[in-house]
Amino acid sequence: MRRKKAEGKGSRRAPRDGIAEDRFLSPAATRATSSPGHQNYGTVAEPATATTAPKRTAKEAMLEHWRKVRAGLVPNNHGRALPPHRSVNPLFDLPEEQRSKLFMWLRECPFDDAVKQMLRDQGIAEATPTQLNDFFQFEAGQHWEKRIGRAALEANALVRLVEKSPVRFSAGILAALGQEAFRQIATGQVEPEAMGKLATLFLKARSDERADQMQELKREKLRRELQGQIDHALEKLAEEVDRHPVAREAFEALRKELATSMENAEGEI
């Protein structure tokens, strides 16, 4: 749940749905959350914090400028491509393992101080809240895009798996199955591994159903064979009875009793 929230919005502070969107989109909402040390993306031209904020060094100003260029808040008039993320945020220089660890902390823990303490404990570089936010937003974006890409691949794999099964499905059912798998993975409702298990269960259920059908056919065949044998025996007996008219009455009673017991037996099956 927390993971979905975090990856879904790209900001670990943002609550779900409407509130988060408002924070992203509405300058008023953005202003409401602004505080020293909390980067405000929607208020570029505001001089409000200029009086209280400490004076920045040239390097800090340059990094801040590039960050805004990267964010699309300021046009890139430098006539060159954007600098790589690592040049404006040391967190992007961390090795892959530490990056994933940091991303996991940020995803699970909403408190910057706690995250910073964990960074210190691990001997990882100090980071400002802005750098943490930028890092998290970038990583969350990457995870999200990977998930959408993976959703299509997993859905295709699932459809192929079902196509290989002995049971034949129509193209419409396969397309619906693939679309549902894609939808669930892309929206984070289910992990790709879980889809594999679902497919296995789906196929197992179909195979059980077919086994039940086969069993029913076998039972029906057995019933017919039994009925045939009884009819044959009765015909033979009838031939004998014809030769002894006294026994005919007893024979008719026996035939009725047999027919009744057969009906009862079928009902029980």
Added chain:
Amino acid sequence: MNPTAKSEAPYTDPEALLQARVLKILKPCLSYWLDEQTLYLTLNLGRPAVTRARLEAALRELRDKAYLDFRVDPLSRLTEWRLTPSGRVLAQPL
């Protein structure tokens, strides 16, 4: 002067950039439909943020140019989008 050394001026039409972002998000979905809300959330993971109205305008324009196809899912009632073959060709270099 070496002409290759001169970098291209950045493309600044925001609406065209937004349409390119939409195409880029829909590209890995292959032939599957992606619902509009997920598309909207994905767009807003990056900056600048995109309003719903701007997204709808971009989608409409791409649909009018036959780069996108849409449907309303009968069960969820969500509007879903995917690239048409010409949209896939357009999104190839993205």
